[in-house]
Amino acid sequence: MHRVQVTAISDVMMLGPQATRHLHVLRLQAGERVQVFDGQGAHAEAVVFDLHPDVGRATLHLQPDSVGTVRGAETPQPVTLAVALLKGDKLTDVVRAATELGAANIQLLITQHAEARDIGAQKLTRLRRIASEAARQSERSVTPDVLEPVKLSTYQWNGTLLVAHPGSATRITELLTWDAPLTLLSGPEGGLSDTEMQDLQARGAQAITLGPRILRAETAPIAMLGAIAATGV
């Protein structure tokens, strides 16, 4: 059954242009059933009541008693990927893979050596759409939020913060306990500065290795989340 994300699950659900276009591309018609999910862990079955791709509007009617909550595809504690702003389309690939690999949030960071100093509203909207699409394709019921960039020096995290750092010999599996929310931090192409690393460690962050090779800034976050996905849950 095809899956479509809705703002909230209710008796009658109106879809906007994007989701309507998606149903249209799938050749769905009135009377057919779809699975809806709200990006927060709830899902249900619904029937397409009407579908107007020309005006970008569709209506779904909830199937009674079909509402459920899915947490099966989620990590034991929420995992946040905190990632430095990267140039060009690199964040697109990171957001897509991070969603597949179970990130609950993606926090964009402004760092000293960052290639990009800010991100436009349009690009942020695009990253959020990519997260939503990737959540659907990877059959997650939670869509990660892509959070507006904050400065690394003032970034506040909850729980455990692990930083990918070339100088570290500590393995991620040595520190992974799942007794608190987890944040995985990955720097920009030029790496974090010594000052930034020292400041993070003074605030309780722990450095981990991703092996003895130099990774590109877009590979490191996927490797970290891959390690979590393959070993942690």
Added chain:
Amino acid sequence: MHRVQVTAISDVMMLGPQATRHLHVLRLQAGERVQVFDGQGAHAEAVVFDLHPDVGRATLHLQPDSVGTVRGAETPQPVTLAVALLKGDKLTDVVRAATELGAANIQLLITQHAEARDIGAQKLTRLRRIASEAARQSERSVTPDVLEPVKLSTYQWNGTLLVAHPGSATRITELLTWDAPLTLLSGPEGGLSDTEMQDLQARGAQAITLGPRILRAETAPIAMLGAIAATGV
């Protein structure tokens, strides 16, 4: 110091058009020093003797007593990534990330549900060039070989074969011993068929999980190698 790959380390090394262009882009001139590596684990220092980007030829002279062997960036046993042929440019990203994450070989596979049935000579050459560039950028002295596609049904591997399989609950860290060469196998977009999985397991392969979510065919190999890089070496 800039790094450049040579066919073999010797007293006088002639570079072809591609490596010459690389030195030219780096604005290197006669008399400057570079690090050379042979893609097999040996490295040395050399001096640029002459550089002719117009004819695509350069000559390097070896610095005496500088030849060494680097294995520091390599895994304890060679890791082969065996990956199904994928459509479009997806293999490019896989080869690049796999090289960064320490793969010693990349074996292309023809599988039942593969999106592509073969790969052209030009595309194979391109993948090999990408592996060479990624080896240089990740400061490896070994360049993975990208091996011509073979049918999965007749594929012979050495040592341990671990297959990413959505149905498995076994974690990669439970099976990783480094007492033999390791092959990590990842299927095509449509997954391996039941017959293929059964055949592999009958031949000694073990299935591992990459978490409870559905991964794209290009994300799974990076997640597997990321897990190895973060936990194994």
